[in-house]
Amino acid sequence: RNFKRQMECRSDIERLNAPFLAIYESLIPAEEEKTKQKQLLTSLEKLVNKEWPKAQLFLYGSCANSFGVSRSDVDVCLAIDDTETSKSEILLKLADILQSDNLQNVQALTRARVPIVKLMDPVTGISCDICINNVLAVVNTKLLRDYAQIDARLQQLAFIVKHWAKTRGVNETYRGTLSSYAYVIMCIHFLQRRKPAILPCLQGMETTYAVTVDDIECSYFDRVENLRNFGSQNKESIAQLVWAFFDYWAYRHDYANAVISVRTGSIIRKHEKDWTRRIGNDRHLICIEDPFEISHDLGRVVDKYSIKVLREEFERAANIMQYDPDPCAMLFEPY
């Protein structure tokens, strides 16, 4: 497993561009879906502001980071400046308010790792999770959205990788595989490290946007409209990138020592972060640094069983991309 294959991309790879682009396009949500999400947010704002006039609602996650495929859930953050009331009490109160409106299946999950209220809007059929004061998630959502503006290949690659992960059952954090957020970070890092680079390292550039959230300073270059040509020296097509992405995670990534870091646009060592051994439940078997919460390994959920599943899936995908006559059919075959 550790020997590095010196393998070239298959000679007919360009033939696969059209089918991959067709899959990407089929996953893009319709405008009408976005409109419905906005409507739901507006009606939630009205209800929330009756009880808490100064509270604000923000969208985060895939409905706001440009990596949402159609029929995704809506993630909402309630920003509320109330130091008296505990998060659980706020969530229970919120559930109460929403319940008495005509929303369905309102549930407060106060003991979850990220406590939320879940609900379903019967008018639009949209499911929605509301968390409290998770401002960092709103900020990393903006970072992802900003990266997506720079080169269209990021959105294409991330949609295909997320779709692959969902159909292959490796996008389930409760079963030890990776979150959608982690996969998008992997795609950004991968494109930062192509030669020539397809994406820059925004956190390594001049600061044009800065906020401090829970003592974490989040700053980066966000004038991305000036970076629209950044990746134009690199002519790699989407099929080539999908091939190289899986080849990297199957055969080239140094799982024993390397941490991928979008913050620095490079690989850093596990030693530098003291991520060499298991601490509590964090095993660091695949290391993905969060761009802002740098002590946070997005791969922490992966355990000694799921790492095997994950690496076998990367190898399967890499082999399909290398040898299969009809990779699009096989890659997304339900497990």
Ligand code: GTP
């Ligand atoms: P889908 O719902 O699968 O389409 O994707 P999603 O982009 O909504 O992803 P996910 O449910 O994984 O995460 C939602 C948002 O929560 C992300 O965009 C992040 O803002 C935030 N988030 C998720 N996991 C983490 C994490 O481990 N650390 C941090 N800091 N934020 C996270």
Ligand code: MG
């Ligand atoms: Mg989501």
